[in-house]
Amino acid sequence: MGKTKRDHLLDTLKNLQKAEMKAFKSKLTDIRLKEGYCHIPRCDLEKAEPVELTELLISHYRVHYAVQVTTMVLEAINQRDLAERLRRATMAGQE
Secondary structure, eight states, rough: OBBBBHHHHHHHHTTSOOHHHHHHHHHHHTSSTTTTOOOOOOOHHHTTTTHHHHHHHHHHHHHHHHHHHHHHHHHHHHHHHHHHHOOOOOOOHHH
């Protein structure tokens, strides 16, 4: 069985260094979201490691939109290579 979108999302977040993860969480709290979605509370993000952050993203945005949000945030913090890898990996990914 291949990797799921959740797996690819987690792998991507694990690739962020400490400072990059801090920037990711900060940007995640103020990026423009689709109508009907709310930001993850900052207090929930503060101590979240990649596994917890993946779960927060999926529980707030569902897996498909969580991937979109993650790629938008990665691009916003100049992690375009990671964003592109995630985008390509999840094009044929499963839920």
